[in-house]
Amino acid sequence: MQQGDHGDRYGGAQRTETWQGEEWYVRLVAGASAPGKRYRCPGCDQEIPPGAPHVVAWPEWGGVDDRRHWHKACWNAKDRRTSRVQRSRNAPRY
Numbered sequence: 466m467q468q469g470d471h472g473d474r475y476g477g478a479q480r481t482e483t484w485q486g487e488e489w490y491v492r493l494v495a496g497a498s499a500p501g502k503r504y505r506c507p508g509c510d511q512e513i514p515p516g517a518p519h520v521v522a523w524p525e526w527g528g529v530d531d532r533r534h535w536h537k538a539c540w541n542a543k544d545r546r547t548s549r550v551q552r553s554r555n556a557p558r559y
């Protein structure tokens with residue numbers, strides 16, 4: 466796990482994670498700063514309610530404009546989701 470130090474623009478501390486061969490900036494948000502604004506979590510395709518703590522992540526190659534808002538649990542489970550998809554795709558059919 467590497468420590469990123471590019472958090473100036475978005476403010477506050479963030480870290481980097483490697484996922485699917487890419488570097489991702491990951492930032493924990495205690496609650497939505499813009500009330501009424503809703504985000505859709507790409508992990509479960511459900512909306513994140515305003516004010517709910519969640520994770521903001523964006524790929525290094527895409528930049529901060531490509532950031533996505535995830536439920537904390539969905540971000541933590543993203544590897545499980547990915548492997549499950551691959552496994553089911555390669556699984557033999559009965």
Ligand SMILES: [Zn+2]
Pocket residue numbers: 506507508509510511535536539
């Ligand atoms: Zn989610």
